[in-house]
Amino acid sequence: xxxxxxxxxxxxxxxxxxxxxxxxxxxxxxxxxxxxxxxxxxxxxxxxxxxxxxxxxxxxxxxxxxxxxxxxxxxxxxxxxxxxxxxxxxxxxxxxxxxxxxx
Amino acid sequence: xxxxxxxxxxxxxxxxxxxxxxxxxxxxxxxxxxxxxxxxxxxxxxxxxxxxxxxxxxxxxxxxxxxxxxxxxxxxxxxxxxxxxxxxxxxxxxxxxxxxxxxxxxxxxxxxxxxxxxxxxxxxxxxxxxxxxxxxxxxxxxxxxxxxxxxxxxxxxxxxxxxxxxxxxxxxxxxxxxxxxxxxxxxxxxxxxxxxxxxxxxxxxxxxxxxxxxxxxxxxxxxxxxxxxxxxxxxxxxxxxxxxxxxxxxxxxxxxxxxxxxxxxxxxxxxxxxxxxxxxxxxxxxxxxxxxxxxxxxxxxxxxxxxxxxxxxxxxxxxxxxxxxxxxxxxxxxxxxxxxxxxxxxxxxxxxxxxxxxxxxxxxxxxxxxxxxxxxxxxxxxxxxxxxxxxxxxxxxxxxxxxxxxxxxxxxxxxxxxxxxxxxxxxxxxxxxxxxxxxxxxxxxxxxxxxxxxxxxxxxxxxxxxxxxxxxxxxxxxxxxxxxxxxxxxxxxxxxxxxxxxxxxxxxxxxxxxxxxxxxxxxxxxxxxxxxxxxxxxxxxxxxxxxxxxxxxxxxxxxxxxxxxxxxxxxxxxxxxxxxxxxxxxxxxxxxxxxxxxxxxxxxxxxxxxxxxxxxxxxxxxxxxxxxxxxxxxxxxxxxxxxxxxxxxxxxxxxxxxxxxxxxxxxxxxxxxxxxxxxxxxxxxxxxxxxxxxxxxxxxxxxxxxxxxxxxxxxxxxxxxxxxxxxx
Numbered sequence: 044x045x046x047x048x049x050x051x052x053x054x055x056x057x058x059x060x061x062x063x064x065x066x067x068x069x070x071x072x073x074x075x076x077x078x079x080x081x082x083x084x085x086x087x088x089x090x091x092x093x094x095x096x097x098x099x100x101x102x103x104x105x106x107x108x109x110x111x112x113x114x115x116x117x118x119x120x121x122x123x124x125x126x127x128x129x130x131x132x133x134x135x136x137x138x139x140x141x142x143x144x145x146x
Numbered sequence: 147x148x149x150x151x152x153x154x155x156x157x158x159x160x161x162x163x164x165x166x167x168x169x170x171x172x173x174x175x176x177x178x179x180x181x182x183x184x185x186x187x188x189x190x191x192x193x194x195x196x197x198x199x200x201x202x203x204x205x206x207x208x209x210x211x212x213x214x215x216x217x218x219x220x221x222x223x224x225x226x227x228x229x230x231x232x233x234x235x236x237x238x239x240x241x242x243x244x245x246x247x248x249x250x251x252x253x254x255x256x257x258x259x260x261x262x263x264x265x266x267x268x269x270x271x272x273x274x275x276x277x278x279x280x281x282x283x284x285x286x287x288x289x290x291x292x293x294x295x296x297x298x299x300x301x302x303x304x305x306x307x308x309x310x311x312x313x314x315x316x317x318x319x320x321x322x323x324x325x326x327x328x329x330x331x332x333x334x335x336x337x338x339x340x341x342x343x344x345x346x347x348x349x350x351x352x353x354x355x356x357x358x359x360x361x362x363x364x365x366x367x368x369x370x371x372x373x374x375x376x377x378x379x380x381x382x383x384x385x386x387x388x389x390x391x392x393x394x395x396x397x398x399x400x401x402x403x404x405x406x407x408x409x410x411x412x413x414x415x416x417x418x419x420x421x422x423x424x425x426x427x428x429x430x431x432x433x434x435x436x437x438x439x440x441x442x443x444x445x446x447x448x449x450x451x452x453x454x455x456x457x458x459x460x461x462x463x464x465x466x467x468x469x470x471x472x473x474x475x476x477x478x479x480x481x482x483x484x485x486x487x488x489x490x491x492x493x494x495x496x497x498x499x500x501x502x503x504x505x506x507x508x509x510x511x512x513x514x515x516x517x518x519x520x521x522x523x524x525x526x527x528x529x530x531x532x533x534x535x536x537x538x539x540x541x542x543x544x545x546x547x548x549x550x551x552x553x554x555x556x557x558x559x560x561x562x563x564x565x566x567x568x569x570x571x572x573x574x575x576x577x578x579x580x581x582x583x584x585x586x587x588x589x590x591x592x593x594x595x596x597x598x599x600x601x602x603x604x605x606x607x608x609x610x611x612x613x614x615x616x617x618x619x620x621x622x623x624x625x626x627x628x629x630x631x632x633x634x635x636x637x638x639x640x641x642x643x644x645x646x647x648x649x650x651x652x653x654x655x656x657x658x659x660x661x662x663x664x665x666x667x668x669x670x671x672x673x674x675x676x677x678x679x680x681x682x683x684x685x686x687x688x689x690x691x692x693x694x695x696x697x698x699x700x701x702x703x704x705x706x707x708x709x710x711x712x713x714x715x716x717x718x719x720x721x722x723x724x725x726x727x728x729x730x731x732x733x734x735x736x737x738x739x740x741x742x743x744x745x746x747x748x749x750x751x752x753x754x755x756x757x758x759x760x761x762x763x764x765x766x767x768x769x770x771x772x773x774x775x776x777x778x779x780x781x782x783x784x785x786x787x788x789x790x791x792x793x794x795x796x797x798x799x800x801x802x803x804x805x806x807x808x809x810x811x812x813x814x815x816x817x818x819x820x821x822x823x824x825x826x827x828x829x830x831x832x833x834x835x836x837x838x839x840x841x842x843x844x845x846x847x848x849x850x851x852x853x854x855x856x857x858x859x860x861x862x863x864x865x866x867x868x869x870x871x872x873x874x
Contacts, residue, residue, distance in 0.1 A: 068858055
């Protein structure tokens with residue numbers, strides 16, 4: 044049996060974070076970008092829990108992770124609302140086309 | 147009533163009118179009846195003065211009460227000698243007597259003005275100014291040092307200026323106020339120089355300390371000549387303020403002020419301050435100084451008397467007569483008739499105030515007509531004004547049973563005694579001639595104004611007697627022009643309570659060589675005994691209420707039956723030997739003057755116009771006031787204007803030229819600097835802007851507006867930072 048340690052968690056978290064970045068950068072669809080953000084948040088969660096388990100921080104890590112979940116839910120709700128409004132305004136959710144601030 | 151109470155009382159009297167002034171001035175605009183406060187103040191001042199004078203003259207008749215505190219004390223200074231300047235008040239008989247006159251006349255004028263000034267738009271301000279004047283005059287009267295006297299001296303000048311120019315919308319009034327202020331200032335400069343001479347010599351301003359040092363033999367620059375100069379310089383102040391020749395020109399013009407003001411300031415009190423000043427410094431005047439003072443007084447008595455003969459303005463006649471009477475007092479001071487000069491000051495204050503207020507009553511009755519040729523016959527319409535005016539005229543003409551008779555006689559006897567002892571016969575001659583002229587022009591005034599037929603029928607119809615608040619002051623003042631208040635003996639004041647008891651001639655303190663021959667003390671051995679007699683008792687008392695040092699100097703009273711010695715024994719003897727001849731001669735010349743006035747103006751035996759035509763040059767000379775104004779216009783004023791024109795030219799061309807030249811230089815420099823600014827400094831700033839702009843062009847490319855590009859930047863930068871900080 045492979046002995047699962049802190050490094051495994053951290054690698055998983057890093058891979059997940061990279062996927063998240065990749066999703067944000069490459070996808071044109073705003074919903075997909077949001078999903079990338081969720082991935083990044085969850086990779087951070089894994090880090091928190093891992094450090095809580097292997098470090099001497101008590102339950103603080105788990106607690107923060109719970110907070111992050113709650114925050115992510117709120118963020119998703121607001122972000123999806125914004126996306127809906129963007130769609131209403133521009134008739135598109137393609138992030139490349141929404142650059143009117145540039146002018 | 148002890149000394150301390152008297153001192154505190156006089157301090158209250160001194161400062162009450164100042165309070166009246168401030169309150170009336172500050173609230174005068176808001177509160178319409180604010181003048182009532184000022185009247186209340188002046189009435190209480192008068193009441194307190196009566197109390198003060200009563201207790202001073204009954205309990206402390208031979209004492210001088212001095213209260214002082216040290217104002218400036220310089221000790222152990224590297225550059226200055228030890229100096230301590232005291233301020234304080236001195237109460238002696240002269241003080242309380244003059245204070246009584248000031249308070250009484252001031253109160254009567256306050257009451258008189260209630261009607262005279264009714265409806266004036268600056269009514270409250272008028273009363274405020276009267277309060278200021280009363281305060282300043284009190285200061286002159288109470289002071290015990292010449293510095294304070296100078297300060298209050300200028301303050302009365304200011305209040306006189308304000309009141310002469312009270313109707314400043316009139317050009318003549320504002321001009322007159324300026325003239326009065328500037329002309330008196332000429333004299334004050336001399337007075338100031340005299341004060342400075344005294345100070346550099348004695349390091350004190352207090353009269354007593356100065357006198358003590360003079361009698362100890364300390365003289366300015368160690369010479370009697372400089373003592374004379376000092377005395378005369380201080381007398382310059384009196385020349386200005388008392389309108390003596392050659393500075394008399396301001397007083398007739400000062401009649402532009404309201405008539406009650408003329409009565410108070412320019413007849414009774416302020417102009418008498420000059421005489422009071424001479425009285426204060428009398429002891430330190432040398433023979434030469436006294437002689438000059440007598441000559442100035444004689445000239446000032448003579449010239450205005452001749453001018454008054456032909457004037458047509460009722461107030462101008464009275465103004466010239468005031469100068470003439472002040473000249474009498476100054477002359478009397480000069481010839482050593484000290485107590486009679488002061489006596490005349492007081493009697494003159496009452497009857498001249500009465501005459502001025504009477505003229506005010508006439509002017510108001512005639513609806514502001516001052517030309518006597520348009521009056522006439524007013525006797526029937528204004529009986530009370532006429533009666534009081536006549537009594538005062540009798541007094542000024544020196545008719546027996548009046549106060550003026552007593553004082554004028556004393557002065558004339560004094561001039562006779564002086565001329566007998568020194569040989570200057572000009573003084574009695576001038577004195578008697580002026581007495582005749584005075585009687586003549588005063589009765590001319592009375593006859594033209596009150597007797598005969600009205601010259602202006604239309605105006606005469608509307609004439610009416612003035613209301614009681616104007617007549618009562620007249621009655622009070624004319625009552626005070628009767629002898630009974632001063633002495634029970636109608637032909638000699640010596641028997642009365644006024645002169646021998648209350649007013650003493652101060653013993654001279656100047657060194658022997660500077661005295662008149664008849665006053666040299668070694669000539670009479672008895673004189674030394676007399677000096678021993680006057681040795682004073684000095685006591686010091688603490689004042690608990692107002693922190694001052696109070697000193698009481700009690701002179702030994704003259705023994706019962708012992709004659710009071712004026713000036714010197716030989717002078718006193720001669721004075722008494724001339725007493726009755728003087729009276730006789732004075733009645734004769736006065737009667738002649740009055741007779742002539744009746745012959746010419748009442749019975750018209752001699753036509754006044756024919757007389758004027760016959761003496762045309764003299765008449766014109768007198769009518770044009772000896773051309774003094776023209777003379778001054780073409781000399782002093784022309785010179786001043788010429789000088790100021792030169793200075794103006796200098797200012798406009800040279801000083802302004804320098805200023806303009808420097809302005810040109812500055813403009814040139816600033817043009818150069820502007821070029822520098824626009825090319826070099828702005829160039830540098832623009833360069834910086836170009837650089838930033840150029841950088842901006844490059845960096846703008848990075849800002850695509852796409853979020854995803856930014857995220858890539860962030861990630862890459864993060865990775866770079868990670869590698870950079872790896873080692874830490």
